[in-house]
Amino acid sequence: MKLTPVMEKFILHWGEMGTRWGVNRSVAQIHALLLMSPKPLNAEEICEILSLARSNVSNSMKELSGWGLVKVVHVLGDRRDHFTTLKDAQETFNIIVEERKKREIDPTLAMLKELSLELENDKDADKEVKERINNMLSFLEMMTSWYDKMKKLPNSTLVTLVKAGTTIVKLIGKG
């Protein structure tokens, strides 16, 4: 497959952003390539197109699978694995948000719960500290329980809700 200039720009950008999103350049570039590719690609093709080592592609595929972002498919008469990724922006976004929550929020939530419990049975504990820990904990709990509800909704409902954003605020009344 030959990359068009647009594809190349897209892949390079995605690769650079990858580091900010918590994955390395290779992983993000491969994801970008699969997003652009009209058909599933095998590992060898990915190596060639992106000039990456075979092992690097292998490991990156594993990481992308860990994120749930790539699927392995097979082509008739070819025993090699071929890889695709979801092409829908919203689905992709949902997955990334979910995974990042797991990695970036859940451990902190667990830690806060633990500390909150410890502080409860601690008569000498500083009142201010107790208060702040509990403030963080209850804020995060509120946000995550809201998120859990939202993610159960079908995407179409979410779109409706998001588009209705301003209307909702008016309905509920400010404050």
Place this chain on the structure above:
Amino acid sequence: MKLTPVMEKFILHWGEMGTRWGVNRSVAQIHALLLMSPKPLNAEEICEILSLARSNVSNSMKELSGWGLVKVVHVLGDRRDHFTTLKDAQETFNIIVEERKKREIDPTLAMLKELSLELENDKDADKEVKERINNMLSFLEMMTSWYDKMKKLPNSTLVTLVKAGTTIVKLIGKG
């Protein structure tokens, strides 16, 4: 200042998570320390408590200022800078989300706009690619414009909205 076991746990955890959140351990530890500290701390105190080099603290303070997470205050009769951070979870969260959006979303939004424009004036461009770029672009635009509206609301309204999450869905009707 002497750290209690709870504070220490909190600081160490925050430090570890920092790397996942896109800041280094020192920066995250300092932020955690300021979150727990009952009073503003000067650089020297931070060095001692966290066993960090003076220069490291200085650079970290600069980074935290860049995030808008710390404020410099002065104590009467002391010429040294003293540092505090917002103690409210929601405010802190708002700032972090805003900053991460700037770093993690905005550049991609700009890139997609650019590519979308290029593709528009390109008769030979692959139709599929065009479609995917535009799908991503319009999804991100929808999300960010929703976010821009939400962030204008006072926190209390946001809390109401989040708490009313389920009710809203029922009001709007599924789909």
Place this chain on the structure above:
DNA sequence: TGAAAGTTTCTCTATTTACAGAAATAAACG
């Protein structure tokens, strides 16, 4: 204005992470 106190910038090293290439393993087919 110069000594002291405070802060920042610079330089060098240690640590971590990324990634290529080789070796090892596993699967498929004749």
Place this chain on the structure above:
DNA sequence: CGTTTATTTCTGTAAATAGAGAAACTTTCA
């Protein structure tokens, strides 16, 4: 079953990042 093809794991090196300590610079006050 051995040979070919595909994939993964291992090992070493390069690159990036973090962070200590020294040097340079700035501010404050006597």
